[in-house]
Amino acid sequence: xxxxxxxxxxxxxxxxxxxxxxxxxxxxxxxxxxxxxxxxxxxxxxxxxxxxxxxxxxxxxxxxxxxxxxxxxxxxxxxxxxxxxxxxxxxxxxxxxxxxxxxxxxxxxxxxxxxxxxxxxxxxxxxxxxxxxxxxxxxxxxxxxxxxxxxxxxxxxxxxxxxxxxxxxxxxxxxxxxxxxxxxxxxxxxxxxxxxxxxxxxxxxxxxxxxxxxxxxxxxxxxxxxxxxxxxxxxxxxxxxxxxxxxxxxxxxxxxxxxxxxxxxxxxxxxxxxxxxxxxxxxxxxxxxxxxxxxxxxxxxxxxxxxxxxxxxxxxxxxxxxxxxxxxxxxxxxxxxxxxxxxxxxxxxxxxxxxxxxxxxx
Numbered sequence: 001x002x003x004x005x006x007x008x009x010x011x012x013x014x015x016x017x018x019x020x021x022x023x024x025x026x027x028x029x030x031x032x033x034x035x036x037x038x039x040x041x042x043x044x045x046x047x048x049x050x051x052x053x054x055x056x057x058x059x060x061x062x063x064x065x066x067x068x069x070x071x072x073x074x075x076x077x078x079x080x081x082x083x084x085x086x087x088x089x090x091x092x093x094x095x096x097x098x099x100x101x102x103x104x105x106x107x108x109x110x111x112x113x114x115x116x117x118x119x120x121x122x123x124x125x126x127x128x129x130x131x132x133x134x135x136x137x138x139x140x141x142x143x144x145x146x147x148x149x150x151x152x153x154x155x156x157x158x159x160x161x162x163x164x165x166x167x168x169x170x171x172x173x174x175x176x177x178x179x180x181x182x183x184x185x186x187x188x189x190x191x192x193x194x195x196x197x198x199x200x201x202x203x204x205x206x207x208x209x210x211x212x213x214x215x216x217x218x219x220x221x222x223x224x225x226x227x228x229x230x231x232x233x234x235x236x237x238x239x240x241x242x243x244x245x246x247x248x249x250x251x252x253x254x255x256x257x258x259x260x261x262x263x264x265x266x267x268x269x270x271x272x273x274x275x276x277x278x279x280x281x282x283x284x285x286x287x288x289x290x291x292x293x294x295x296x297x298x299x300x301x302x303x304x305x306x307x308x309x310x311x312x313x314x315x316x317x318x319x320x321x322x323x324x325x326x327x328x329x330x331x332x333x334x335x336x337x338x339x340x341x342x343x344x345x346x347x348x349x350x351x352x353x354x355x356x357x358x359x360x361x362x
Contacts, residue, residue: 022047022063028116029139029160032175036067036168058170063155064147067164073189074144076293079235081124081146084286088126089153090133101130103321104211105180111207112136115177120166120198121184125150125159132157139176141169166194173200179208186212186298192308199312202330209320209327215299216323223274223291230292242289245275249284252277300324 025033025044033042033049040053049058049065058065071078090097101107113135119128122140128150131138138159140150147163154161164170166188179198188194195210202208230238255266270277276287291297302319305326309317314328 022060025049025065025160026137026158028137032116032171034170034172036164036170039172042170062148063151065162067162067168067170068143071144072165073295074142074187076144076231076235076289076295077123077142077187078145080239080286080289080293081144081149083239084282085124085149085153087282087286088124089129097126098130098133100322101127101182104182104325105209106318106320106325106327107131107134107178107180107207107209109134112178116175118171118176118179118198118201120169120179120181121187122147122150122161123184125153125161127180127182128154128159132159136178139171141166166197169197169201171201174203175201177203177206179206180210182211183213185210186300187294187296189296191298191300192304195305195308196312199314199328199330204330205332207327207329208314209325210305211320211322211325212305213297213299214323215301219271220274220291220299222272227292227297231295233293235293238293239285239289242285242292245284245288246281248273248275249277249281302326 030042030044034040035042035051035053035056037056038051038054040051042049042058043052047060049060050056051058058067060066088097112131115136117131117136117138119131119138119140122128122142123144123146125140128138128140132154136158138154140147140154140159140161141164142150142161143163143165145163147161150159151161162170166185179202181195181198185191185194191212199208233241252266252269255262255269258265274291276284276291278284278287302324305324306317309326309328312328313331315331316329318327319325320327
């Protein structure tokens with residue numbers, strides 16, 4: 001099992017010159033990579049990948065191969081994970097990320113050991129770090145420049161990180177034993193369509209797990225109003241404002257000690273100013289920023305998420321401990337009748353999106 005790294009270790013490396021970040025892509029990963037333009041095979045030539053079909057080139061910048069040319073709507077995540085590069089990584093003293101990984105995927109160490117695992121929206125590598133300690137071979141993708149941070153945090157381990165778009169993932173079908181996406185898909189323009197790009201990448205018998213924001217609890221109503229402004233703010237300014245939750249947390253603690261009226265007053269204040277209540281002030285600031293900064297943020301119910309899984313022909317659906325967390329398994333043998341059956345209640349922006357979603361049942 002991999003030893004933990006020092007949280008205070010200096011990891012800044014703007015040139016990406018560390019040799020570990022320039023290591024060749026493992027053959028196991030290279031064999032499943034595909035061009036996002038023509039779906040042709042990719043060859044590693046020097047510091048870039050080149051499509052054998054159409055000739056398109058994918059450069060390696062700061063140690064990470066780029067399948068996109070910009071962060072698009074995910075820029076705030078690039079900002080936060082460069083700033084909080086190691087805040088949520090586990091240490092010898094705390095395994096909070098491992099606990100969250102169990103609660104949001106239902107996976108166990110013996111499930112992932114020796115398996116090829118896809119982390120969709122890996123951020124700075126928080127959960128990939130857990131999967132690696134469990135013995136998995138991890139492929140991580142992120143739309144934002146946080147992929148650079150993950151690549152540094154996980155350097156020298158069995159992880160390969162790419163900057164890529166969930167709607168155009170560079171992998172062939174039936175490639176991965178396990179797929180997970182924790183707290184990511186609800187930050188895309190279309191959470192359902194994003195999810196439905198993933199099951200087709202599972203090997204037959206493979207398992208997928210997702211965790212999404214819940215729509216059952218309405219504590220976030222006021223934050224939806226504030227987010228109309230906060231998501232448009234410069235990330236640096238918003239992050240500074242989020243430091244206000246440090247003293248505000250103290251106000252809540254004082255209020256809750258007042259008999260009779262204190263707890264209701266604290267509850268009312270929490271509804272008016274939704275915030276993270278983590279005891280660790282760094283996590284509190286980070287999680288509050290993570291809530292108010294994304295351009296897209298959707299909430300979901302078990303009913304709709306189960307429908308997505310069923311639309312994709314997944315079976316053995318399970319509700320995991322922390323809402324909204326669901327996992328399902330791809331049938332070991334694909335049923336021929338399901339391959340051409342269209343998904344229920346779907347609308348498609350274009351023909352390419354439709355074809356991509358229909359692949360989920362393959």
